[in-house]
Amino acid sequence: MANDGQVATYNIQGFGPHNGPIVHGLHIYSTNSTGKLAFLKNIVGIEEYDFDHYPSVLVKEWAW
DSSP states (O other): OOTTSOOEEEEEEEESOSSSSEEEEEEEEEEOOSSTTGGGTTOEEEEEEEGGGTTSOEEEEEEO
């Protein structure tokens, strides 16, 4: 949610083995925003979760 009250939502889809130190997935973003969040309309984010940094998790995401 942006300061102006506009909202973006996303769905998470994971793929590949979920028991290793690296997990991959994607976020599918959706918004009706015409403000700061407008760039997220129909964007897919490819993500990588690195659990080797326990108790923290390092997350990288690339827009597609």
